[in-house]
Amino acid sequence: MARPRLQDVADQAGVSLATASRVLNGSSRQPGPGLVEKVRAAAADLGYVVNAQAQALARSRTGLLGLVVQDISDPYFSTIAAGAQDAARASGHLVLLASTGRDPVAEREAVAAFAAHRVDAVVVAGTRWAPEDDDALAAELDRFVVAGGRSVVVGQPVGEGYVVRPPNAAGATALAEALLAQGHRRFAVLGGPATVVTSRERAEAFVGAVRAGGGVVTDVLETEFSRDGGYAAGGAVADLVAGASDGTDPLCVFAVTDVMAIGAIARLRELGVEVPRDVSLAGFDDVPTLRDHVPGLTTVRIPLEEMGRLAVRAAVVETVTAPGASPHGGVTEVEFDVVLRASTARS
Amino acid sequence: MARPRLQDVADQAGVSLATASRVLNGSSRQPGPGLVEKVRAAAADLGYVVNAQAQALARSRTGLLGLVVQDISDPYFSTIAAGAQDAARASGHLVLLASTGRDPVAEREAVAAFAAHRVDAVVVAGTRWAPEDDDALAAELDRFVVAGGRSVVVGQPVGEGYVVRPPNAAGATALAEALLAQGHRRFAVLGGPATVVTSRERAEAFVGAVRAGGGVVTDVLETEFSRDGGYAAGGAVADLVAGASDGTDPLCVFAVTDVMAIGAIARLRELGVEVPRDVSLAGFDDVPTLRDHVPGLTTVRIPLEEMGRLAVRAAVVETVTAPGASPHGGVTEVEFDVVLRASTARS
DNA sequence: CTGCGCATGGAATGCGCTTTCCTACCACGG
DNA sequence: CCGTGGTAGGAAAGCGCATTCCATGCGCAG
Numbered sequence: 001m002a003r004p005r006l007q008d009v010a011d012q013a014g015v016s017l018a019t020a021s022r023v024l025n026g027s028s029r030q031p032g033p034g035l036v037e038k039v040r041a042a043a044a045d046l047g048y049v050v051n052a053q054a055q056a057l058a059r060s061r062t063g064l065l066g067l068v069v070q071d072i073s074d075p076y077f078s079t080i081a082a083g084a085q086d087a088a089r090a091s092g093h094l095v096l097l098a099s100t101g102r103d104p105v106a107e108r109e110a111v112a113a114f115a116a117h118r119v120d121a122v123v124v125a126g127t128r129w130a131p132e133d134d135d136a137l138a139a140e141l142d143r144f145v146v147a148g149g150r151s152v153v154v155g156q157p158v159g160e161g162y163v164v165r166p167p168n169a170a171g172a173t174a175l176a177e178a179l180l181a182q183g184h185r186r187f188a189v190l191g192g193p194a195t196v197v198t199s200r201e202r203a204e205a206f207v208g209a210v211r212a213g214g215g216v217v218t219d220v221l222e223t224e225f226s227r228d229g230g231y232a233a234g235g236a237v238a239d240l241v242a243g244a245s246d247g248t249d250p251l252c253v254f255a256v257t258d259v260m261a262i263g264a265i266a267r268l269r270e271l272g273v274e275v276p277r278d279v280s281l282a283g284f285d286d287v288p289t290l291r292d293h294v295p296g297l298t299t300v301r302i303p304l305e306e307m308g309r310l311a312v313r314a315a316v317v318e319t320v321t322a323p324g325a326s327p328h329g330g331v332t333e334v335e336f337d338v339v340l341r342a343s344t345a346r347s
Numbered sequence: 348m349a350r351p352r353l354q355d356v357a358d359q360a361g362v363s364l365a366t367a368s369r370v371l372n373g374s375s376r377q378p379g380p381g382l383v384e385k386v387r388a389a390a391a392d393l394g395y396v397v398n399a400q401a402q403a404l405a406r407s408r409t410g411l412l413g414l415v416v417q418d419i420s421d422p423y424f425s426t427i428a429a430g431a432q433d434a435a436r437a438s439g440h441l442v443l444l445a446s447t448g449r450d451p452v453a454e455r456e457a458v459a460a461f462a463a464h465r466v467d468a469v470v471v472a473g474t475r476w477a478p479e480d481d482d483a484l485a486a487e488l489d490r491f492v493v494a495g496g497r498s499v500v501v502g503q504p505v506g507e508g509y510v511v512r513p514p515n516a517a518g519a520t521a522l523a524e525a526l527l528a529q530g531h532r533r534f535a536v537l538g539g540p541a542t543v544v545t546s547r548e549r550a551e552a553f554v555g556a557v558r559a560g561g562g563v564v565t566d567v568l569e570t571e572f573s574r575d576g577g578y579a580a581g582g583a584v585a586d587l588v589a590g591a592s593d594g595t596d597p598l599c600v601f602a603v604t605d606v607m608a609i610g611a612i613a614r615l616r617e618l619g620v621e622v623p624r625d626v627s628l629a630g631f632d633d634v635p636t637l638r639d640h641v642p643g644l645t646t647v648r649i650p651l652e653e654m655g656r657l658a659v660r661a662a663v664v665e666t667v668t669a670p671g672a673s674p675h676g677g678v679t680e681v682e683f684d685v686v687l688r689a690s691t692a693r694s
Numbered sequence: 695c696t697g698c699g700c701a702t703g704g705a706a707t708g709c710g711c712t713t714t715c716c717t718a719c720c721a722c723g724g
Numbered sequence: 725c726c727g728t729g730g731t732a733g734g735a736a737a738g739c740g741c742a743t744t745c746c747a748t749g750c751g752c753a754g
Contacts, residue, residue: 052464054710078425097444099432117399266639292613363704401740
């Protein structure tokens with residue numbers, strides 16, 4: 001019950017290996033109609049399935065795409081992955097997935113494994129962390145690119161690759177302005193560790209815009225860059241609310257991601273602090289899965305799925321049309337929308 | 348700038364190709380320490396990266412695992428995928444992901460593409476649909492298995508493969524009993540199309556248990572098997588609530604998945620119907636991303652991540668220890684827990 | 695001191711397919 | 725009637741690596 005090989009098909013059809021190959025894989029050179037038919041019939045008869053590995057070896061092109069994300073169960077990444085997967089299929093690629101659990105070492109290993117599998121391109125999604133980890137990843141990516149691969153990053157630049165950037169600064173700025181326009185004056189920021197670039201970019205832009213607009217930022221809280229981090233920091237936020245003296249403006253908290261905001265709100269509710277009654281809270285990303293949350297979360301919508309799609313397209317176009325001929329650079333910053341919902345409503 | 352080949356490493360180290368191969372890939376036969384060192388050094392020096400494709404061809408084992416899910420952006424599947432990915436890495440496999448958008452044809456094509464890439468095993472996650480689609484998928488999977496592959500399904504049996512089953516009937520039954528114990532008496536079911544096996548299993552078990560426990564099921568609503576389906580059916584649920592004559596027991600709706608429940612609640616809220624004040628609502632799955640939803644959703648917790656892990660383990664163990672020697676059967680039904688939250692609280 | 699067994703390194707074959715070449719053949723024009 | 729350009733099919737050389745099979749050299753018992 002061994003798998004039939006192309007040779008078997010050729011034998012059965014009474015043609016040469018070369019002819020069978022030309023028929024069965026869209027070669028530019030097609031044999032005469034009679035032979036084509038015979039080969040097709042033989043292949044169907046034998047239940048022939050081409051061996052993509054052997055094909056890849058002979059063609060030195062695998063049709064594989066590596067996608068590394070920090071946590072595939074996080075809706076932020078799974079949405080990007082959906083877009084990436086979609087674009088990959090559209091271009092005839094299969095995607096190899098690696099979910100690294102936010103471990104920089106695993107991230108590097110994933111890229112190395114992808115390189116070993118000779119993926120045509122690798123897409124790395126996720127914010128960058130401490131510089132030394134970044135450098136190591138950049139080195140890994142560069143080795144891959146030098147060897148003829150193509151790399152695209154969704155988030156911040158790493159190495160030489162193409163970058164699909166979320167509009168962190170612009171989005172946070174616009175959000176701050178919208179909140180100021182709503183009448184909010186006193187703000188706090190709930191962010192991840194300062195080494196997390198995404199968090200830093202959003203927080204800094206937000207703070208800058210608030211101050212420029214005449215508001216004040218009283219506190220910048222650092223916690224884990226996740227739902228649980230937000231939850232853990234909920235207590236601190238509650239303290240801020242409780243500690244406000246009478247007569248001060250109500251507080252508005254900007255959590256740098258939706259999932260952190262959701263975690264914070266959950267904790268606040270446990271502590272009897274209601275959003276937006278006692279404190280306003282805004283997020284960032286507009287993760288689709290969280291859109292039914294109550295209260296509706298004020299946030300900055302970014303086109304996550306589209307970002308995945310763009311990244312893959314950037315990776316694939318180059319691979320297919322002009323391998324290695326690209327400038328190895330380029331940045332796309334995607335659009336955004338400030339979405340005002342109930343979580344920052346002023347009563 | 349061509350990638351160095353193993354031959355290059357061997358040359359630089361002054362050894363034969365065979366020796367280099369033995370050193371660099373955990374062969375059982377290791378050369379003397381001196382040579383090992385020389386080969387290692389040469390490999391590092393040249394920046395050698397093994398070609399997994401060539402390796403796969405020579406070994407006829409790819410180290411790849413195919414995972415097909417219906418929609419990777421759905422938290423149900425992304426959670427399963429996280430578990431699968433985790434187990435795959437633990438066993439030294441890379442996962443090829445296909446997200447089919449619930450299209451049976453795409454599902455089959457994905458399996459075929461995986462087969463072409465000679466994945467060691469394929470895991471298909473997701474409920475089954477119309478029988479004819481199932482048969483086609485089963486045929487595709489069987490071809491793969493006959494050719495030496497291994498297949499595992501998460502959901503309902505398809506073909507001969509191993510099955511990791513969610514406890515649909517048992518969970519729905521237990522949920523019904525818990526709700527009856529809470530004092531609920533009048534129920535409705537919000538399910539997907541009858542062709543969706545998961546939906547049907549849950550709905551039927553629920554209805555049966557309710558009746559056995561002395562309750563009544565007044566309506567069974569069919570809608571799309573998704574968040575949007577739940578949302579769309581919200582209006583019908585509202586009508587049921589409004590149509591109840593005075594004095595009847597309050598209504599409790601069982602949505603067959605959490606995401607449908609969330610969609611329904613969103614629509615109900617828009618229509619001014621509050622959960623659980625005006626109507627109770629329960630879901631199924633206990634999707635992690637939705638645990639912060641308000642009101643907290645009464646549901647049946649199933650270990651999604653673990654299910655992904657189990658599936659991969661079943662697929663891989665066989666592949667590794669006894670290729671083809673398995674009975675090609677077997678079912679694991681996972682544990683569950685009924686989780687009572689605010690959405691079905693009786694005032 | 696000889697012979698045997700075992701360990702060690704290398705040559706060579708094959709994994710399944712793509713893609714140059716090459717040859718044979720056809721239809722032409724000169 | 726011969727030469728030429730063009731085409732269609734096949735032979736064969738890889739693609740990069742694993743692994744079987746050999747040859748060699750060593751230690752040891754006899």
